[in-house]
Amino acid sequence: MTIEHYILAVISTRPCTGYDIKQEFEHPGAGMYWGISFGSIYPKLKKLESEGLIETLHHEETGRGKKVYDLTSKGWRELQKWLKESPQPPILKDELLIKVSFWNHVMLEDREGVIPHLLKRKKETEETLAYYTNWPKNGVSTISEFGMYTIQYVQKKLQAELEWIDETIEAVKGPAKPPAQDPSNLIDKKKERIKKALELEKSDES
Amino acid sequence: MTIEHYILAVISTRPCTGYDIKQEFEHPGAGMYWGISFGSIYPKLKKLESEGLIETLHHEETGRGKKVYDLTSKGWRELQKWLKESPQPPILKDELLIKVSFWNHVMLEDREGVIPHLLKRKKETEETLAYYTNWPKNGVSTISEFGMYTIQYVQKKLQAELEWIDETIEAVKGPAKPPAQDPSNLIDKKKERIKKALELEKSDES
DNA sequence: TGCGACATGTAAAAAGTTACATGATTAG
DNA sequence: CTAATCATGTAACTTTTTACATGTCGCA
Numbered sequence: 474m475t476i477e478h479y480i481l482a483v484i485s486t487r488p489c490t491g492y493d494i495k496q497e498f499e500h501p502g503a504g505m506y507w508g509i510s511f512g513s514i515y516p517k518l519k520k521l522e523s524e525g526l527i528e529t530l531h532h533e534e535t536g537r538g539k540k541v542y543d544l545t546s547k548g549w550r551e552l553q554k555w556l557k558e559s560p561q562p563p564i565l566k567d568e569l570l571i572k573v574s575f576w577n578h579v580m581l582e583d584r585e586g587v588i589p590h591l592l593k594r595k596k597e598t599e600e601t602l603a604y605y606t607n608w609p610k611n612g613v614s615t616i617s618e619f620g621m622y623t624i625q626y627v628q629k630k631l632q633a634e635l636e637w638i639d640e641t642i643e644a645v646k647g648p649a650k651p652p653a654q655d656p657s658n659l660i661d662k663k664k665e666r667i668k669k670a671l672e673l674e675k676s677d678e679s
Numbered sequence: 680m681t682i683e684h685y686i687l688a689v690i691s692t693r694p695c696t697g698y699d700i701k702q703e704f705e706h707p708g709a710g711m712y713w714g715i716s717f718g719s720i721y722p723k724l725k726k727l728e729s730e731g732l733i734e735t736l737h738h739e740e741t742g743r744g745k746k747v748y749d750l751t752s753k754g755w756r757e758l759q760k761w762l763k764e765s766p767q768p769p770i771l772k773d774e775l776l777i778k779v780s781f782w783n784h785v786m787l788e789d790r791e792g793v794i795p796h797l798l799k800r801k802k803e804t805e806e807t808l809a810y811y812t813n814w815p816k817n818g819v820s821t822i823s824e825f826g827m828y829t830i831q832y833v834q835k836k837l838q839a840e841l842e843w844i845d846e847t848i849e850a851v852k853g854p855a856k857p858p859a860q861d862p863s864n865l866i867d868k869k870k871e872r873i874k875k876a877l878e879l880e881k882s883d884e885s
Numbered sequence: 886t887g888c889g890a891c892a893t894g895t896a897a898a899a900a901g902t903t904a905c906a907t908g909a910t911t912a913g
Numbered sequence: 914c915t916a917a918t919c920a921t922g923t924a925a926c927t928t929t930t931t932a933c934a935t936g937t938c939g940c941a
Binding site for chain 2: 580
């Protein structure tokens with residue numbers, strides 16, 4: 474994902490400042506927004522202006538000089554070109570999934586230790602879902618027909634996540650299950666590896 | 680997400696080489712895996728070894744010297760500690776969502792131009808879903824009880840995505856809808872902004 | 886009058902990718 | 914015998930974050 478194009482897209486909805494663009498990226502993340510620092514935004518705005526894709530509409534003389542940018546005709550065309558290009562595959566990194574996935578490889582005697590992680594995510598996901606549900610009714614934001622479709626996607630995805638969290642908490646509270654598949658018996662071997670490593674440590678200490 | 684901890688987690692399932700670790704990251708992305716280059720992996724392995732978190736089990740003398748790493752007792756403890764820490768919020772960047780979201784801000788006369796993007800994603804998502812469905816039955820991979828929970832999450836999420844894609848294609852093929860919310864009339868203003876920018880361009884050319 | 890939000894910017898550091906260099910092993 | 918896969922590593926480059934520096938405006 475090229476930040477440059479995302480900045481152009483944000484400006485396409487209305488002329489705005491670097492600070493405004495940062496605000497757009499503050500929305501709790503569900504694929505549409507993620508954090509970008511001022512240290513990224515301001516240099517990019519300078520670059521985009523020097524390339525003639527955006528221009529300064531107003532430049533206040535007071536203070537540090539608030540600058541409102543808008544797209545140039547070149548900027549509109551670049552944005553149209555980018556929108557038509559096939560989107561990159563999504564980038565997803567979810568530490569919760571990784572921790573759950575590796576949990577009983579490592580935390581042998583502590584099945585239920587993941588549950589606090591799942592409950593915390595449940596709360597966060599409920600909050601994000603509430604945010605996206607209220608967004609189109611807040612009386613302030615502009616949400617186009619197509620913007621509404623992406624909100625529907627986010628809602629669907631978050632609801633699926635909440636269902637999964639509840640199911641998984643129940644499953645973890647229940648009895649341990651055998652591995653879904655382990656043709657090389659790696660899970661048994663791993664138990665021995667842990668045991669051996671911890672025994673070595675004890676003999677080192679003595 | 681700290682790559683270091685992910686590398687420790689991968690090694691926890693079995694002793695492995697840098698090359699093996701890279702393979703683990705090749706699985707089509709659904710939150711559990713993403714691309715990491717050799718240029719990241721090998722320096723990290725050196726760093727982890729110098730910190731005493733992993734050790735070289737075998738070091739072949741032939742060729743470039745294949746090195747098989749395993750966790751040390753310090754490494755096992757570090758991994759346990761990390762697993763217990765609350766996971767970071769997920770990182771999500773989906774260009775498709777952004778392009779859909781901004782589409783009719785910019786592509787005024789071309790509602791159906793997004794459909795190819797949606798169909799392409801549909802195909803990719805179906806492939807990823809098929810991959811995750813077959814993974815626990817491939818007779819080769821180790822999938823623990825908890826690993827299976829994360830596979831269930833990915834399946835749920837991808838199914839929700841497929842449903843959304845179908846619904847959205849139908850909606851886009853149907854008649855245009857008014858904005859879900861636009862209190863400042865930004866969408867009408869935007870049409871004027873585009874028109875003005877393109878007219879300026881014409882007068883520049885003449 | 887003092888705090889929080891508004892507002893811009895830079896330099897150094899961190900993190901990761903790309904491109905390159907090298908060579909062994911294995912399956913057809 | 915040759916192409917693909919296995920296998921390690923470095924240097925230069927790119928991208929982005931962090932930390933800092935600076936100052937205004939509105940409101941309680």
